[in-house]
Amino acid sequence: MRDVVVIGTGQTPVGELWEKSLRHLAHDAIIPAMSDAGLERADALYVGNMLSGELAGQEHLGALIADFIGLRGIEAMKVEAACASGAAALRVGLMAVASGLHDVVLVCGVEKMTDTVGGVTTSALATAADQEYEVSQGVSFVGLNALLMRRYMYQYGVTHEAFAGFTVNAHRNGVNNPNAMFRSAISVGSYMKAGMIADPINLMDSSPVCDGAACVVLAAADRFKSKAKASILASSVATDSLAIHDRRDPLVLDAVALSSQKAYVAARVRPADIHVFELHDAFSIMAALSLEAAGFAPQGKGVQLALNGDIAIGGKLPISTMGGLKSRGHPVGATGVYQVVELVSQLTGQAGANQVRGATVGMAQNIGGSGATVITHILGAV
Amino acid sequence: MRDVVVIGTGQTPVGELWEKSLRHLAHDAIIPAMSDAGLERADALYVGNMLSGELAGQEHLGALIADFIGLRGIEAMKVEAACASGAAALRVGLMAVASGLHDVVLVCGVEKMTDTVGGVTTSALATAADQEYEVSQGVSFVGLNALLMRRYMYQYGVTHEAFAGFTVNAHRNGVNNPNAMFRSAISVGSYMKAGMIADPINLMDSSPVCDGAACVVLAAADRFKSKAKASILASSVATDSLAIHDRRDPLVLDAVALSSQKAYVAARVRPADIHVFELHDAFSIMAALSLEAAGFAPQGKGVQLALNGDIAIGGKLPISTMGGLKSRGHPVGATGVYQVVELVSQLTGQAGANQVRGATVGMAQNIGGSGATVITHILGAV
Numbered sequence: 001m002r003d004v005v006v007i008g009t010g011q012t013p014v015g016e017l018w019e020k021s022l023r024h025l026a027h028d029a030i031i032p033a034m035s036d037a038g039l040e041r042a043d044a045l046y047v048g049n050m051l052s053g054e055l056a057g058q059e060h061l062g063a064l065i066a067d068f069i070g071l072r073g074i075e076a077m078k079v080e081a082a083c084a085s086g087a088a089a090l091r092v093g094l095m096a097v098a099s100g101l102h103d104v105v106l107v108c109g110v111e112k113m114t115d116t117v118g119g120v121t122t123s124a125l126a127t128a129a130d131q132e133y134e135v136s137q138g139v140s141f142v143g144l145n146a147l148l149m150r151r152y153m154y155q156y157g158v159t160h161e162a163f164a165g166f167t168v169n170a171h172r173n174g175v176n177n178p179n180a181m182f183r184s185a186i187s188v189g190s191y192m193k194a195g196m197i198a199d200p201i202n203l204m205d206s207s208p209v210c211d212g213a214a215c216v217v218l219a220a221a222d223r224f225k226s227k228a229k230a231s232i233l234a235s236s237v238a239t240d241s242l243a244i245h246d247r248r249d250p251l252v253l254d255a256v257a258l259s260s261q262k263a264y265v266a267a268r269v270r271p272a273d274i275h276v277f278e279l280h281d282a283f284s285i286m287a288a289l290s291l292e293a294a295g296f297a298p299q300g301k302g303v304q305l306a307l308n309g310d311i312a313i314g315g316k317l318p319i320s321t322m323g324g325l326k327s328r329g330h331p332v333g334a335t336g337v338y339q340v341v342e343l344v345s346q347l348t349g350q351a352g353a354n355q356v357r358g359a360t361v362g363m364a365q366n367i368g369g370s371g372a373t374v375i376t377h378i379l380g381a382v
Numbered sequence: 383m384r385d386v387v388v389i390g391t392g393q394t395p396v397g398e399l400w401e402k403s404l405r406h407l408a409h410d411a412i413i414p415a416m417s418d419a420g421l422e423r424a425d426a427l428y429v430g431n432m433l434s435g436e437l438a439g440q441e442h443l444g445a446l447i448a449d450f451i452g453l454r455g456i457e458a459m460k461v462e463a464a465c466a467s468g469a470a471a472l473r474v475g476l477m478a479v480a481s482g483l484h485d486v487v488l489v490c491g492v493e494k495m496t497d498t499v500g501g502v503t504t505s506a507l508a509t510a511a512d513q514e515y516e517v518s519q520g521v522s523f524v525g526l527n528a529l530l531m532r533r534y535m536y537q538y539g540v541t542h543e544a545f546a547g548f549t550v551n552a553h554r555n556g557v558n559n560p561n562a563m564f565r566s567a568i569s570v571g572s573y574m575k576a577g578m579i580a581d582p583i584n585l586m587d588s589s590p591v592c593d594g595a596a597c598v599v600l601a602a603a604d605r606f607k608s609k610a611k612a613s614i615l616a617s618s619v620a621t622d623s624l625a626i627h628d629r630r631d632p633l634v635l636d637a638v639a640l641s642s643q644k645a646y647v648a649a650r651v652r653p654a655d656i657h658v659f660e661l662h663d664a665f666s667i668m669a670a671l672s673l674e675a676a677g678f679a680p681q682g683k684g685v686q687l688a689l690n691g692d693i694a695i696g697g698k699l700p701i702s703t704m705g706g707l708k709s710r711g712h713p714v715g716a717t718g719v720y721q722v723v724e725l726v727s728q729l730t731g732q733a734g735a736n737q738v739r740g741a742t743v744g745m746a747q748n749i750g751g752s753g754a755t756v757i758t759h760i761l762g763a764v
Contacts, residue, residue, distance in 0.1 A: 001482040021514060044619070052509075053435045057517065059509040060464040063621040063754040067628070073640055075619035076755070077470040080460040082442040088459040092474055099481035100383040127434075127441040132403060135439065237426070237457035239445040246449075258455055372445040373458070 008037025086336025165306025174323025390419025468718025547688025556705025
C-alpha cells in the first residue's frame with residue numbers, strides 16, 4: 001500500500017449561493033485546488049455529495065463535474081454516506097492512490113441545499129435517517145437530534161446552557177475565516193435567547209442550511225514528495241444502525257468509538273497526541289457525544305470541555321478551529337472535505353489568526369446520520 | 383497492487399418486487415453471496431444504487447444495509463454513477479482490496495424502481511442526464527435515446543427492423559434464466575408490433591422498470607486462492623459529457639472506446655479474445671453503439687452483428703447471455719453487478735443451457751447516462 005499525501009486544497013465561501021449551480025460550485029473549489037497543487041490534470045475525480053438528486057434533480061455528478069472542469073474522459077463517480085459523503089469520497093480517493101491504480105486524484109465535496117421551495121430540504125435531510133422506522137413516523141432529522149439532546153440533559157443532569165460553549169467557540173473561530181457563513185461572535189446570552197427549532201435544539205445549537213464546495217488533491221507520497229502539504233496517517237470508516245432506537249445506548253456513539261480507535265491504531269497515536277480536532281458539530285449535542293466516544297471525555301462529561309475552555313484555540317484540544325459546522329456552515333456532502341482542507345491549513349501554519357501553535361497532528365471526523373456512518377482521518381505535518 | 387478475485391455471487395430475481403424494500407432486496411442478494419463464498423463476515427460493503435433518495439426517501443444505504451445483514455460496524459458507503467452505479471461500486475470494492483486496506487469486501491447493487499406513484503420513476507431516471515441543458519427542456523431519458531436512434535437510422539440508412547435482433551437475442555437467452563424478469567421468447571413480428579414509447583424506441587427496444595439486487599464478494603487473490611471463481615483482469619472507468627449535444631459525435635460513444643481500450647491494455651487482450659460480452663443494452667440503440675465503440679464493429683455496422691447471428695450463444699461474440707438489460711431486467715444501480723454475476727457463471731461453466739462453450743475471458747460494460755460514464759471489467763476463468 002502506498003502512502004498518500006495532500007498536495008493541494010481549495011474551497012468556496014459557504015453561504016446561500018443562489019447564483020451558482022452544483023457544477024459551478026465544484027469548479028470553484030477544484031480549479032484553485034489544482035492550481036495550489038501546480039497541476040493541470042488529474043487521473044480521477046471522486047465527488048462527495050448527498051442531496052443533488054433530491055434537491056437539484058441531478059445525479060451523475062462525477063461525469064458532469066469532470067467534464068465541466070475540463071477533464072472530460074477521466075474516471076469519475078459520486079460517493080454518498082449521508083452527511084459523511086465528503087469524507088467517504090476522500091476515503092475512495094485514498095484507496096485509488098494507495099492501490100497504485102492512480103497517482104493523483106481530485107476529491108471534491110459539493111452540496112447545494114438552498115434555492116429550494118417549501119420544506120424540501122428538511123425532507124431531503126431526513127433521508128439520512130431510517131425511512132421505514134423513523135422518518136415514516138413524522139420525525140425530522142433535527143427532531144431526532146433533539147431527542148438525543150433531551151435524553152442527555154435528563155440522564156446527566158445537564159442544563160441547556162451547558163452546551164453554549166460549543167456554539168460560542170465555533171462563532172468566535174468563524175470570525176477569522178473568510179469562507180465562513182457566519183462571521184460574528186455570539187454571547188451565551190444570545191445563545192440562550194435563540195428561537196427554538198425542535199426543543200431543546202434552538203437556532204444556535206444547529207448548523208445552517210447552505211451551499212458550498214471544497215476540494216483536496218491527493219497524490220502518491222513516493223511520486224509527489226516535494227509537493228506534499230500533509231500526510232494522511234489514518235483513514236477509517238465505521239457504521240452503526242441508522243435507527244437510534246436500535247442502538248446499544250442512544251447516548252454512546254459506538255461508530256465514533258470504533259472509527260476513532262481504528263484511526264488511532266493506524267496512525268500510532270493516542271487521543272492526547274491530537275493537536276486539532278475538526279469534529280462534526282452539526283448540532284451541539286453531536287459535539288458533546290463525539291468528544292466522549294472519541295476518547296476525549298468520559299460519558300456525560302463532553303460539555304465540560306466547552307465549559308472549561310479546553311476546546312478553544314490555545315486550549316488542550318482546539319475544535320472547530322475555522323468555525324466548524326455551526327459557523328463555517330454545513331453544506332452536508334461537502335463538510336468532510338472542508339474539515340480536511342482546514343486541517344491542512346493548520347498543519348501548514350496557514351490558519352492565520354486561528355493558528356493552533358505547534359500543530360503537527362490533526363484529526364477530522366465526519367458523521368453521517370445521527371452517528372450511523374463515522375469516517376475519521378488523521379493527518380500529519382510534513 | 384494486489385490481484386483481486388471473485389469468491390462468491392448472489393442475486394435476487396428481477397421483477398416488480400412490491401413486497402420487498404431496498405434493505406430486503408440487498409439482504410437477499412448478499413446472504414447467498416456470502417454463503418457461496420463460505421464466509422460469515424466481510425471487511426466492508428460498497429453499495430451501488432442510483433435512485434433510493436428520489437424513489438424511497440432513503441439515502442445512507444451503506445450503513446443501513448450493513449446493519450440489516452448483521453454486519454453492523456463494518457465500513458460501508460454508497461457509490462453512484464447513474465445506471466453505472468453497480469460497476470462503480472465494484473470498482474471501489476476492487477480498490478479497497480487492491481490497496482491492501484481490506485482482504486474481503488461485499489459489493490451489492492440494489493435498485494427499487496417500482497412501487498411508486500405517477501411519473502416519479504421517469505423523472506428520477508432523467509437525473510442521469512444534464513438537468514440544466516437537457517432535462518429542463520422537457521426531454522426524458524428515453525427521449526434522449528430516441529434522438530440517438532433516429533439519428534443512427536438516418537445517418538446509416540438503417541431500418542427500425544434492423545435492431546430487432548438485439549431484442550430477439552436477449553429474450554431468447556432470458557428464457558433459461560430463472561432470475562430474468564421476462565422469460566418468453568419473442569419474434570421479429572412482435573418486436574415490430576410493440577407499442578411506441580418515444581419514436582423510434584418502442585416497448586421492445588427498451589429495458590423495463592424493475593426491482594432487484596445482486597452481490598459479488600471480492601477478495602485478495604493471495605489470501606483466498608482456493609475460493610477464487612474468477613479473476614478480475616481489468617477494471618476501467620471513462621467519462622464523457624452528460625449532454626449529448628456537447629459530444630464530439632453523438633453516434634460515437636467516446637467513453638466506451640476509452641474505457642474498453644484501457645481495459646484491453648490492462649488485461650492484455652484484444653476484442654477478438656473476448657468470449658462473452660455483457661453489454662449495456664438499456665435500449666437497442668445502446669447495444670449497437672457499444673459494439674461499435676468497443677471495437678467489435680465499424681461505425682454504423684453494429685446492427686449487422688445482430689442480423690447475422692454473431693451475438694447469439696454459439697456465435698462469434700455472445701452478448702446478453704442471461705437476457706441482458708432487456709429481458710433479465712435493468713434495476714439501474716444493480717445492473718453492473720448482475721452483469722458480473724452472470725459473467726462469473728459463464729466463466730465457471732455454471733450458465734446451464736446458456737453456457738458459452740470454452741468461455742475463459744469475459745467482459746462486462748456498465749453505462750451511466752447515454753454514455754457519460756462507462757465502466758468496463760474484464761474477468762478471466764481461474
